[in-house]
Structure formats: structure tokens, C-alpha cells
Amino acid sequence: MRADRCRAPLVALLLAGTLLHAAPAGAVKLAAKEDIWLDLHLLLQPWMQLRYEPAAERSFGNDFYLRRARIIVGGQLTKWVSFFVETDQPNWGKGGDWSKATFLVQDAYLSFDLHEAFKVVAGLVLIPFVHNAAQGATSLHTLDYHTELVKYPTGSHIVWRDVGVVVRGLVARKRIDYRLAITRGVADGFEVIKADPANPASVAIKSRTRSVPRFSGRVAFNLFDAEEGFFLGGTYHGSKKVLSVGAAFDVQPGVFGDGTAYYGVGGDLFVDLPLGGNRRLSGQLDLVSYGARSNPERGIGLCFDLGVAFGRWEPMIALDWYRWNKATSFVDQSLGLHAGLAWWMLGHNVNLKLDLGLLKPAGLTMGKLQTVVTLQPQLFF
Secondary structure (H helix, E strand, O other): OHHHHHHHHHHHHHHHOOOOEEOOOOOEEEEEEOOEEEEEEEEEEEEEEEEEOOOOOOOEEEEEEEEEEEEEEEEEEEOOEEEEEEEEOOOEOHHHOOOOOOOEEEEEEEEEEEEOOEEEEEEEEEOOOOHHHHEOHHHOOOOOOOHHHOOOOOOOOEOOEEEEEEEEEEEOOOOEEEEEEEEOOOOOOOEEEOOOOOOOOOOOEEOOOOOOOEEEEEEEEEOOOOOOOOOEOOOOOOOOOEEEEEEEEEEEEOOOOOOOEEEEEEEEEEEEEEEEOOEEEEEEEEEEEEEOOOOOOOEEEEEEEEEEEEOOEEEEEEEEEEEEOOOOOHHHOEEEEEEEEEEOOOOOOEEEEEEEEEEEOOOOOHHHOEEEEEEEEEEEO
16 A cells, blocks of 8 residues: 555656756656655767777777667665666677677666665676776776776676675674675586687586576775765765775686686775865775686786876876786786876766777787777766
């Protein structure tokens, strides 16, 4: 009966739009009551790139495409129950190929906020791991994620998401932030490594998880303010004073069918500190290690970014590095060096980022570095 009374004004509101207004974060917010509301957001991140690849047949090139185009819907039914659904069409038109457009539901979960120290999130959820991998795309600090550090097994995720349950909360006066998850992971019998058609001796490898789920999590210590949202932030533009240290894990037995467990472990240091005088220091350092005897991504890596904002302008630098265990020299490792400039016109709602990247994929020498210049305007409404 109570649900019917709550539903009636909400439906009328959606149809008539009588209480339509712009929320401070830029969303279109429909509110039936103080505790019953619906948010609608839009995220657009077009990329304009110039590339120089001395090792390629055509050294110079350019590309124009939509890195992200997302429709985001969130809402609350009571002060204890909320939901979040997000779609994406990533890399739309990349390389001039519109036929590979992939529209997907990237997040879809319910959150039961029973207490500040105990919240249960269920559905298609972002896997809790090191800080950068647990951030939201709307509030990134640098141009993009440090994707070179995220080496989840094939079949274990869709854009770093998995289906399951996350338990999270803030305890000890918000000094401790814990996020623990049980998700499906790789299904038993899934072909995690396909046979190489060019190599007759290669064979496909299937998982032997015996339906044991995946376990992952991150625990962080906050010296100052806590990051209270489900998605961590890249920068809070001075609205928070954050300095945290975290440790993370991701594990599932039998993923590569060799009797060993897949695992990923990592640690992170995150800083986002107002310096006074309209200045801010923002950055992070993440370290990761992946294992399992037959895991082709077994190795170690790190990422780093740091920027100092002067008003709405922020110069920044970033680094990505990964070394596979099978690497015999530096040539077999990957390296990315970045220098960038951000204009935070309206914070995360409207900004412009310019990035100069010097990239060395595995297999290339330093003398054949790829140079990539990327310009990205962002609209988050």
C-alpha cells in the first residue's frame, strides 16, 4: 500500500515534469519526495588524435571518434535503497569504422545503504581493486585510465565489471574504507586462451574453476576526508582534502586450468589536497602484480600521475609501465610517458584536456616510440 502511494506521485511527476530542475551536479533531477528521486546524466568525451608511429607503414595519422558516450540513470526509492544504471558506446567511430559500434549496459546495480559502515551493492558492479581501476570515468584526473595496469582474465569481466555483490562501508570515524566483493568471475569450462591458428602446436586453454566464485576487494586508510561514493574520484577540485593508502586483491582458483589460482594484488597512494590560493595538488601511485602459472599477463606494473592546479588550469604528468614475467629485456616491456594540460572550465561538468603521449608497446625499442597527441572536450550533464 505504501509503495502504491509513493509510486503515484512519482509517475505523475515523470509524465508532467512539473518539478523538473537542474541539480547542482548538472543532472536532470526528478523528485517526488525528499527521499524519492530520479537522476539523468549524459557523458560525452570526443577524442581528436594525431599519431606518429615510425615503425608503421604509414607513420603519420589522425583519428576522430567518441571515446565515451554514456547515458546514466540513478535514483532512490527510500533513503536506504538506491539504484544506478549506465550505458556506453565506447570508441564509436574509431579508425573510421562505424560497423564495430558496441552499445552496452556497463553498470546496473541496486544499493542497500543500511548504515554508513555497511552497504550492500548487488548487480553488475565495478570490481574493487586499486584506486585507478575503481574510479568513475566522469571524474578522471588525467585524460584516461591507466589501462595498462588492469589485466583481468578474459571472460572475467565486461569493461572491468562483473556480476555479484559488493559489501562496503566506512568505519573508525571514516578512517577505514573497505570494499569486498564476491562475483561470478570466469565460468567453469570457459576458453580463456584460444589456440593460435598460425601455430599448429598451440592448444586452447579452458578454465577449471568448478564454479568457485571470484573474490576481490580494497581496504584503504584515510588520513583526512573519505571518498564516500561507490566510484572513487580522480580529483575533487578542492571540495575534499584526501590522502589515502590502499591495498587490493583479486583472486579466483582454476582460471587457467593449471591447478593454480589466478590472482592480482596491488597497492595505491592517492592525494588530492587544496594548497590555498586557488591551488591544488592531485595525483596517485598504483602498483600491481598478477599471477597464475599459465597466466599470459603474469607480471608487475605501476602507474603514476601528478598535477598542480592553478585556478582552472592544471599541468600534469603521468607514467604507465608493465613488465611481463616472460619478458627477457626492456624491449619486451611496455612504457607510456605523458605530459598534459587540463582546463577545468566547469570542473568535471565541462573541461578540456590536452595530452602528449610517448608510447612504447611491448616489442618496440625506445628509438621507435609512438607519439600521440590527444585533445578531449568533456561534457558531463
